[in-house]
Amino acid sequence: MPETTDFLYPFIEGDETDADELLEDLARSAEGKWRQSARLREETLARTADQLRETAAAMAERFRAGGRLFTFGNGGSATDAEAVAHLYTQPPSGRPLPARSLAEDQAVMTALGNDVGFDLVFSRQLIAHGRGHDVAMGFSTSGNSENLMRAFAEARKQGMLTVGLSGYDGGRMAAEGTPVQQCLVARSDSVHRIQESQAALNHALWAAVQEELAPTH
Amino acid sequence: MASDVSLTVPRGVGAADGSDGDDVAGVADALARCSLALARRFSAGATMWCASPTWPFHAHHVAVEFVHPVIVGKRALPAVTVPPAADLVATLRASVVPGDIVLVLADAGDPRVIDALRRGAAWGVETVWIGAGSTRPDPGAANHVIWLDTDAPLHASERFVRIYHLLWELTHVCFEHPGLLKPEPDCTDEICITCSDEGRPAEVVSVDGDEALVRTPDGEETIDVSLIDAPAPGDLVLVHAGFAITGSVG
Secondary structure, X not given: OOHHHHXXXXXXXXXXXXXXXXXXXXXXXXXXXXXXXXXXXXXXXXXOHHHHHXXXXXXXXXXXXOOOXXXXXXXXXXXXXXXXXXXXXXXXXXXXXXXXXXXXXXXXHHHHHHHOOHHHOOHHHHHHHOOOXXXXXXXXXXXXOHHHHHHHHHHHHXXXXXXXXXXXXXXXXXXOOOOOOEEEEEOOOOHXXXXXXXXXXXXXXXXXXXXXXXXXX | OOOOHHHOOOOOOOHHHOOOOOOHHHHHHHXXXXXXXXXXXXXXXXXXXEEOOOOHHHHHHHHHHHHOOOOOOOOXXXXXXXXXXXXXXXXXXXXXXXXXXEEEEOOOOOHHHHHHHOOHHHHOOEEEEEEEOOOOOOOOOOOEEEEEOOOOHHHHHHHHHHHHHHHHHHHHHHOOOXXXXXXXXXXXXXXXXXXXXXXXXXXXXXXXXXXXXXXXXXXXXXXXXXXXXXXXXXXXXXXXXXXXXXXXXX
């Protein structure tokens, strides 16, 4: 902290004692960000509505043919991959569908990371498990993760359907020549707000897949 | 053609004001208080133990958020996920030390979580319960309850992500206020309800006749259990002046 701006931070010396003002600021900040997240969610779902339907129809076709869903991502996005696999296999309603997160098995992840490098941790698993009628779904906030791009390329090579969830402007996952056939983008520059809207996209896509597969459809 | 996804996924009641139909002010207040408590605990050296027996991915997400911040330069904080297949109480009992934090994401009726959090006072940990549903945890079930009243699982799941992201963001704001993170001053009053030995929670470690070794936030001690029905290891008791005065607390 430059000394010249110390006067702007009266409590910088650590002698602040009344927490009420801070608690009030924190609560207002949380409210503002909550509403910001809710607006991005609405905007994202509205903008991608047609793409969601198209993606769901293509996924349903794969599931009907006996295809399975493989999900993957890094860090918080790995937990999104896990959440999506959980949702498809153990849905709150509708039909359970075969899905698995490629980031969940620590023996496989560390074996591949150690032996062939982290860029290949997902693509190598698709080489082992993938079939042409499966679906590969990857999660990234930047859209640039090398191990995702490698996995999408491998999936396309096998004829799998590739679905990506990205943020910012979509990154490499949405760029010219991408192996991602359907890239759903939450347009924000905050990693947190992107992940929050991606959660909504995941749920909307799952619901649309369920509708496609419903007996009355 | 598929019907509009908005028919199956709630598109947010109250979208116009950005509330999404949630009690934003209530959640925001709970988040603010919880964040300051977490920042104080982390400043004093706490580890945060995260668990979600039903939704392990949420617990993993919380832990990675704190350990590996998305914003470069923010400090990495010790947060750990309790593996979902592990016995929650047994793992926490072996792992936590006084001053730690236990954060759970769970329904109000989850017996594993209820059994773990009711031991929080005996273990000396700060407890945080994030969840959703028209049934709330019993009063006092955790130090901090951050709750959504929705019974729609997907609506809740999305809001959980928002809640723990904001918890991380606000906790780091608190670190910019070092004066507010100092430990509470020790009680120096001669008679103090907080410090007096009126009835302190303790967890039984082992029993030997009328004596039992118990765990309290201040360490282990031997107490007399002749006034209560013979307790078993793992039971919670209230200790007063070296005697267990109530068995099977909680």
